[in-house]
Amino acid sequence: MKPDNQFSEVKQLIDQAKRQAYNVVNKELINLYWSVGKLISEKVNQSEWGESVIKNLADYLKKTEPDMKGFSTPNLWRMKQFYELYYQEEKLSPLVREISWTNNLIIIAKSRTKEERAFYVLLSIKERLSKRELERQIDSALFERAVLSNQNISPIVKQIHPQAEYIFKDNYVLDFLGLPAKYSEQNLRKAIIKNLKQFILEFGKDFTFVGEEYRVSVGNKDFYIDLLFFHRELQCLVAIDLKITDFKPEFLGKMEFYLEALDRDIKKEKEKPSVGIILCKNKDTKIVEYALSRSMSPALVAKYQTELFDKKLLENKLDEFFRLAAFSDEED
Secondary structure, three states, X not given: OOHHHHOHHHHHHHHHHHHHHHHHHHHHHHHHHHXXXXXXXXXXXXXXXXXXXXXXXXXXXXXXXXXXXXXXXXXXXXXXXXXXXXXXXXXXXXXXXXXXXXXHHHHHHHOOOHHHHHHHHHHHHHHOOOHHHHHHHHHOOHHHHHHOOOOEEOHHHHHHOOOHHHHOOOEEEOXXXXXXXXXXHHHHHHHHHHOHXXXXXXXXXXXXXXXXXEEEEEOOEEEEEEEEEEEOOOOEEEEEEEOOOEOOOHHHHHHHHHHHHHHHHHOOOOOOOOEEEEEEOEXXXXXXXXXXXXXXXXXXXXXXXXXXXXXXXXHHHHHHHHHHHHHHHHHO
């Protein structure tokens, strides 16, 4: 047995202890910032403290607590804002203590509504997002995409995996691939493998890579699945078929064949039925709806784009979506 394998269990225990220690320290730090923010908010609202007093407080803490970082004048005001944003949010206020102060500041600075803040707080916790990863998800308009999503999932997927609609997306942003203006499916696949870490971040960190051009043998022939993953939460294999064209109904038959082969020959006994994603350059929602309506295979159709969304345009669409929803409620 190699030393790395022999001692891996001890390494896992150490890593677990590190994470637990970090979580405890982080929670206490956020609690401290919360308490300071509360005090400043109350003093300011009672007209006891103003800008000069906050500056004096920052100077005082710098002298008396030189080892304590993060108490600059701007950060003290951020603590006040942090407290005022969340103190009435009974469900959310405990959760903001589970992510870093840096991530909290990013969410506050880049989110427009309390719904968007809640979305990214929960995402940061679930995916354990770093600062850079969180910024990427916000810049790619993940919240707007989720709200405006028009997912195309076969009914059988929802039966087997009820949480699937919260895991899979309607539209994936693959701006990190660096593809040329014209590219083949092979180019697309190779670019994904080369940028696998970012690809998994876009799809979700519960995806674990299994193989590229994964071979399944049926009869006397071999067939190759573009990408194969395992999803830890769903406990199933996820096959991805890459297409550089619009969705066509015949794509579904090929995916159904792959899923049957995976479930008969590859899936382990305790795993759930495999799921297939047909990832296309574009799709007509109505065509996809017709194609999936009678499908007995757990498949879904999503599209991808190789450039970032115009976030402002999506924000405008989202505003219009909420206005129409509010108007509809008023009519009812």
